[in-house]
Structures are given as structure tokens and as C-alpha cells.
Amino acid sequence: MTQRITIRDAVLSKLQTLSDYTFPPPGTTEEIDSKKLPAIVVGFTTENTDHEMYGGSDRQLDLTVAAVVKSRGDVYAALDQAAEEIEHALQDATLDNTCDLFLLSQTQFALDQDHPLGEVRLTYRAQYSTEPSAL
Numbered sequence: 001m002t003q004r005i006t007i008r009d010a011v012l013s014k015l016q017t018l019s020d021y022t023f024p025p026p027g028t029t030e031e032i033d034s035k036k037l038p039a040i041v042v043g044f045t046t047e048n049t050d051h052e053m054y055g056g057s058d059r060q061l062d063l064t065v066a067a068v069v070k071s072r073g074d075v076y077a078a079l080d081q082a083a084e085e086i087e088h089a090l091q092d093a094t095l096d097n098t099c100d101l102f103l104l105s106q107t108q109f110a111l112d113q114d115h116p117l118g119e120v121r122l123t124y125r126a127q128y129s130t131e132p133s134a135l
Contacts, residue, residue, distance in 0.1 A: 003099075004044060004061055007126045010098040011042050011063060014089045021067070034117070037070040038082060045123065055132025062105070065090070066121045075118040079109050083120045090124065099128040 008026065016023060022036040032039050045062040052058070067082035069075065087104060095102040106123040 003059075003128055003130065004047070007061060007095060007098050007102075007128070008042055008044065008063060010095045011065065011090065011124070014092070014095070015040055015042070015065065015086065017089055018085055032068060034070060034115075037068055037117075038078075039068050040086070041066045041068070052132075057130045059128055059130065061099075061126045061128070063124050063126060064121050065124065066119055068117065068119050070115075070117050072116055075111055075116060076109065079118045079120040083107055083122060086120075086122055095126065099126040101125075101127040 012023065012026065015021070018040070020038065022032075022039045024030065024032055024039060024041055026042065032041075042063060042065050045064050047059055047061045050058045065086055067079070067086060069078040069082055071078040090102070090104070093102055094100065103125055104122060105125045108121045108123075109118065110121070111118045
């Protein structure tokens with residue numbers, strides 16, 4: 001298992017303490033059934049790599065945690081609540097030592113104008129290092 005998958009799984013483990021949400025299987029591309037909302041999906045976005053002279057590398061992996069909510073009331077209030085719950089669950093700066101540093105870098109909000117749905121997408125940056133390969 002790669003360090004990326006280890007970090008993703010650690011994020012999922014922390015988030016699964018949020019009992020009001022469903023969690024589609026990691027890496028799925030299936031549509032989320034509106035009856036199963038609110039839901040949280042975790043995935044990778046980008047990874048930047050700085051190579052060291054004698055092997056190994058320093059890496060910055062961006063992960064997104066997207067919460068999809070349905071609300072007949074104030075959708076922004078529901079999205080704000082979801083963001084707060086996610087941030088609270090993921091406040092460990094080393095993610096149980098799966099990385100050197102794990103911090104929130106961006107939060108985006110989006111509404112579906114045709115349905116009472118919204119999404120809040122939190123981007124986290126995980127910094128970690130890899131060891132030189134054995135030759």
C-alpha cells in the first residue's frame with residue numbers, strides 16, 4: 001500500500017466518527033443516491049514532489065473531502081455545519097503520524113440551483129517524505 005492510500009484511509013477513519021454521514025466506497029465513481037445524503041467522499045487531487053540528491057523525496061499531497069448535503073432550509077447553513085464537523089474531526093496535524101504535516105488549505109462551497117443540494121469541498125495538504133530506494 002502506498003503512502004497516499006495510507007493517508008487517505010487515515011482521513012476516512014477519522015471522518016467515520018461522524019455518524020450522520022454516509023461514506024461511498026473509496027475511489028468509486030458511482031452517483032450518490034439522494035436518499036443517502038448527507039455523504040462524504042475523500043479523494044486525491046494533486047501531488048507535488050521534490051527529489052532529494054541521494055534518492056527519496058519530499059511530497060505534498062492534496063486531498064479533498066467533499067460533503068454533499070440536501071436541505072429544504074438554508075443550504076449554506078447545512079454546508080457550514082458539515083465543514084465545521086469535518087474540520088473538527090481532522091484537526092490532528094500529523095494524522096496519527098501518517099504524514100509529517102496535515103493542514104487545511106482551502107474550502108469551497110457550491111450550490112445546485114435546480115435542487116436543494118450543496119457541496120462543501122475542503123482541500124487538505126499532507127506533507128510526507130519517502131526513503132531512497134534500495135539499489
